[in-house]
Amino acid sequence: MAAILLSGNEAIARGAWEAGVAVGVAYPGTPSTETLQNLVLMEDVIAEWAPNEKVALEVAAGVSMGGRRALVTMKHVGMNVAADPLFTLAYTGVSGGLVVLVADDPGMHSSQNEQDSRNWGPFARVPVLEPSDSAEALAFTKLAFELSERFDIPVIVRSVTRISHSKGLVEVGERIEAEPKPYEKDAAKWVMMPAMARKRRLDLDERMRALTEWAESDEGPDTVHEGSTELGVVVSGVAYQYVREALPEASVYKVALGFPLAAERIKRFAASVDRIAVVEEADTYLAKSLLAMGIPVEETSLPADGELSPGKVSSAFGMGEPETRAGIEGLPPRPPLMCPGCPHRGAFYALRKARATVTGDIGCYTLAALQPLAAMDSCVCMGAGIGMAHGMALAGASTEKKPVVGVIGDSTFAHSGVTGLMHMAYNAGVGTIAILDNRITAMTGHQGNPVTGRTLSGRQNRELDLEALCAAMGIEHVTVVDPHDLAETERVVKEEVARDELSVIIMRAPCALLLKEREAVYAVNDEACTACGACIRLGCPAISSVEGGKAFIDVTLCVGCAQCVQVCRFDAIEPAGPACDIGGV
Amino acid sequence: MAVTTVVLAGVGGQGTILAADVLAKVAAAAGLDVKLSEVHGMAQRGGSVDTTVRFGEQVHSPIVDPGMADHLVAFELIEAARCLRFVRPGGRLLVNTRIIDPLPVLIGDTERPEGLEGALETEGAVFLDAEQLACQAGSPKSANIVLLGALSTGLEFDRGQWESVIEERVPAATVEVNLRAFELGRQACIEGECMR
Ligand SMILES: Cc1ncc(C[n+]2csc(CCOP(=O)(O)OP(=O)(O)O)c2C)c(N)n1
Numbered sequence: 008m009a010a011i012l013l014s015g016n017e018a019i020a021r022g023a024w025e026a027g028v029a030v031g032v033a034y035p036g037t038p039s040t041e042t043l044q045n046l047v048l049m050e051d052v053i054a055e056w057a058p059n060e061k062v063a064l065e066v067a068a069g070v071s072m073g074g075r076r077a078l079v080t081m082k083h084v085g086m087n088v089a090a091d092p093l094f095t096l097a098y099t100g101v102s103g104g105l106v107v108l109v110a111d112d113p114g115m116h117s118s119q120n121e122q123d124s125r126n127w128g129p130f131a132r133v134p135v136l137e138p139s140d141s142a143e144a145l146a147f148t149k150l151a152f153e154l155s156e157r158f159d160i161p162v163i164v165r166s167v168t169r170i171s172h173s174k175g176l177v178e179v180g181e182r183i184e185a186e187p188k189p190y191e192k193d194a195a196k197w198v199m200m201p202a203m204a205r206k207r208r209l210d211l212d213e214r215m216r217a218l219t220e221w222a223e224s225d226e227g228p229d230t231v232h233e234g235s236t237e238l239g240v241v242v243s244g245v246a247y248q249y250v251r252e253a254l255p256e257a258s259v260y261k262v263a264l265g266f267p268l269a270a271e272r273i274k275r276f277a278a279s280v281d282r283i284a285v286v287e288e289a290d291t292y293l294a295k296s297l298l299a300m301g302i303p304v305e306e307t308s309l310p311a312d313g314e315l316s317p318g319k320v321s322s323a324f325g326m327g328e329p330e331t332r333a334g335i336e337g338l339p340p341r342p343p344l345m346c347p348g349c350p351h352r353g354a355f356y357a358l359r360k361a362r363a364t365v366t367g368d369i370g371c372y373t374l375a376a377l378q379p380l381a382a383m384d385s386c387v388c389m390g391a392g393i394g395m396a397h398g399m400a401l402a403g404a405s406t407e408k409k410p411v412v413g414v415i416g417d418s419t420f421a422h423s424g425v426t427g428l429m430h431m432a433y434n435a436g437v438g439t440i441a442i443l444d445n446r447i448t449a450m451t452g453h454q455g456n457p458v459t460g461r462t463l464s465g466r467q468n469r470e471l472d473l474e475a476l477c478a479a480m481g482i483e484h485v486t487v488v489d490p491h492d493l494a495e496t497e498r499v500v501k502e503e504v505a506r507d508e509l510s511v512i513i514m515r516a517p518c519a520l521l522l523k524e525r526e527a528v529y530a531v532n533d534e535a536c537t538a539c540g541a542c543i544r545l546g547c548p549a550i551s552s553v554e555g556g557k558a559f560i561d562v563t564l565c566v567g568c569a570q571c572v573q574v575c576r577f578d579a580i581e582p583a584g585p586a587c588d589i590g591g592v
Numbered sequence: 593m594a595v596t597t598v599v600l601a602g603v604g605g606q607g608t609i610l611a612a613d614v615l616a617k618v619a620a621a622a623g624l625d626v627k628l629s630e631v632h633g634m635a636q637r638g639g640s641v642d643t644t645v646r647f648g649e650q651v652h653s654p655i656v657d658p659g660m661a662d663h664l665v666a667f668e669l670i671e672a673a674r675c676l677r678f679v680r681p682g683g684r685l686l687v688n689t690r691i692i693d694p695l696p697v698l699i700g701d702t703e704r705p706e707g708l709e710g711a712l713e714t715e716g717a718v719f720l721d722a723e724q725l726a727c728q729a730g731s732p733k734s735a736n737i738v739l740l741g742a743l744s745t746g747l748e749f750d751r752g753q754w755e756s757v758i759e760e761r762v763p764a765a766t767v768e769v770n771l772r773a774f775e776l777g778r779q780a781c782i783e784g785e786c787m788r
Contacts, residue, residue, distance in 0.1 A: 010620070011620075012613075012616055012617060012620050012626060012628070116631050140627070140654075168631065169629060169654055169655060172629065172630055172631060173627055173628060173629040173630075173654035173655075174613075174616060174626070174627065174628040174629075174654075175626065175627045175628075175651075175654070176620060176625060176626060245654070248652040248653045248654065249652070249653050251652040251653075252652040252653045316653070316655055316656070316657050317652075317653045317655075317656065317657060317660075318656075318657025318658070318659075318660070319657070328659075329657065329658070329659035329660055329680065330659055330680065330681055331658045331659035331677055331680075331681075332659070332676055332677055332679065332681060332715060334673075334676055334677040335673040335674075335676060335705075335708070335711050335712075337705060338670055338673055338674055338705055339670065339694050339696045339697050339702045339704075339705065340694065340696065341603065341638075341639055341640045341670070341671075341674075341694035341695075342639060342694070342695060342696075343604075343638055343639035344638045344639075344695050346638070377695075378695075378696070378699070378701065379699050379701075540700070543698075543699050543700060544699070546695060546698075546699060548638055548695065548698060550698065551693060551697070551698040551699075552698065552699065552700040556700065
């Protein structure tokens with residue numbers, strides 16, 4: 008079959024499918040999300056969105072225990088959430104192959120931190136495979152399933168943004184039907200209570216020893232590119248490509264199995280060259296490991312943070328820099344922004360009016376931290392907005408003049424906000440939580456979630472009833488409001504923050520990108536506009552400030568949410584005339 | 593054969609990713625090794641979107657450093673200026689004359705930069721009004737394919753290869769419009785209508 012162009016994520020989905028995977032389960036997260044979105048399109052596979060990564064891994068563990076192959080995918084921070092089952096699944100091992108894709112984001116293109124997921128290998132004692140391009144993404148995913156069953160262990164495939172979101176040519180193959188393994192009761196393997204876990208702990212070391220032996224053998228997946236003996240570089244993942252490009256003369260040892268390392272092979276390679284260096288981004292995982300093996304790794308001037316590139320590698324090795332142009336200075340930045348008609352804009356408009364300190368969370372609404380709304384005070388991790396609102400109140404930082412409001416999106420609430428709210432309800436917390444229910448997981452590209460009831464395979468199932476859920480926690484004050492209605496939202500916020508009790512405001516309006524039909528759009532009446540700037544401060548991309556500070560609405564961008572109409576005190580924003588020829592240039 | 597690098601730069605929603613995909617598939621159909629790198633995520637919400645396509649006998653890195661690209665296809669003027677540094681001296685700069693104000697300009701925090709066309713022209717840029725040609729082709733949404741048509745005059749792929757990938761890659765109902773858009777972009781460059 009001819010090679011086709013696949014992204015790393017598409018290749019991983021394809022590799023899992025070819026390996027006969029029965030179930031894929033995940034919570035979305037950039038840059039891992041498209042993997043399951045591709046897998047669900049393939050035949051004979053069940054693919055599901057989970058409310059969070061821990062649940063995803065637990066479902067996969069059940070599939071494995073039930074004798075079938077399972078794939079779990081997540082972004083790097085997802086593994087923090089899923090770490091609890093991961094560590095113990097290393098003890099239990101598997102029945103059907105269990106593979107976890109973890110996609111890191113060095114440089115933080117769309118993440119709140121950098122984490123090097125190779126470290127889960129030695130920490131949890133699970134093998135880590137590191138593809139360096141799309142072709143390896145497919146091959147290593149298949150290999151991961153084989154290793155998982157052969158060595159009775161879950162296997163991590165570690166990707167990064169430049170693997171997951173880069174495309175390359177891949178030879179695809181056919182699906183092998185993995186035979187289901189009948190479930191047999193085996194408490195010594197699956198019930199990890201101390202007496203049994205202690206035995207499995209020793210067994211885990213045995214399995215790791217066997218795996219290391221395999222890695223050291225000719226069958227092991229690491230490879231060597233033989234170049235000059237003057238310089239040898241040990242490298243893994245996408246950095247391999249940068250090294251081959253930047254240092255074409257060098258000998259290169261490509262680590263495919265990041266854990267456990269084939270120490271003897273690496274030592275032999277190190278002995279075959281005059282100088283030995285390591286190239287890696289995000290952490291000094293390999294360098295530390297090689298030093299521990301007694302290999303005199305050279306120091307390099309490679310940056311400790313962010314992404315590498317061929318240029319960074321060549322300059323660190325004194326290979327010179329390419330000639331560049333001077334560039335043009337003074338360009339305005341282009342930050343991402345809330346779309347025209349985004350309901351979150353109304354929510355934060357009201358919160359700002361109430362002078363609220365907002366402990367926020369992660370989602371499209373985090374953009375409210377930027378100008379001109381500048382209405383969010385913190386963003387740490389999914390779910391943190393609720394716990395931190397309670398903590399701020401305990402610290403006495405929530406006052407009548409500056410009340411603290413915890414803000415969280417619908418998907419994030421289902422992911423890990425429920426437990427925070429339960430904590431507040433249980434501990435008689437005082438404060439207000441706003442759930443921004445835009446009926447979708449918008450940030451990562453519009454996935455369904457338990458609140459929407461829409462599944463990955465496109466079925467409409469039960470919707471999580473947020474009002475009933477809050478009521479079941481015993482929360483008495485639960486109000487639903489449409490955030491596009493600014494006056495009402497402002498009124499509700501003011502009323503709820505004034506209470507000496509726990510209250511929840513559900514701000515409900517669908518994401519603007521979900522609306523199929525546009526409302527009538529608006530235009531500014533130039534004569535009535537006083538250039539007061541009130542509508543401009545909403546930060547809507549459809550509204551700009553033109554000569555003399557007057558407002559102008561781009562009808563091609565306006566979706567008719569009418570938030571600006573409500574903030575204009577001069578009635579200067581009116582329905583635009585009959586739809587103009589949008590395409591006409 | 594040396595590796596050729598094309599950077600496509602624009603704003604979320606302009607169709608840079610589809611254009612990059614078409615280019616990569618054309619290179620693959622010509623029997624070359626190809627890599628394409630894109631960054632989405634936060635960038636989708638109206639942020640800058642840069643995509644890199646590299647092709648040749650063997651391509652290692654999916655990304656490049658400043659000074660390493662042979663072609664820049666800029667879908668927007670500010671992004672053209674921002675990505676200029678990626679293009680090697682002597683490389684080709686193909687710039688759409690459209691300007692999309694970023695939020696700091698919209699809300700009046702910063703001024704829209706002036707004189708970008710002039711500065712880019714000094715660097716050797718060639719300009720074209722892709723939206724206008726796209727409308728002529730039948731839809732303003734085909735501006736990305738107009739730009740590919742213009743790019744194609746500087747690359748050695750057959751016109752037939754481009755056309756068959758476009759046919760396969762764009763929605764069926766828009767094939768004709770997009771093929772016309774490709775042709776208009778091409779002609780604009782061949783006939784020197786790409787304004788210097
Ligand atoms: C543990 C973890 N998993 C996944 C992500 C990626 N992620 C960031 S926000 C988000 C969901 C946002 O959805 P929602 O809360 O509904 O807000 P919206 O974007 O729709 O406004 C996801 C999946 C993450 N940051 N952390």
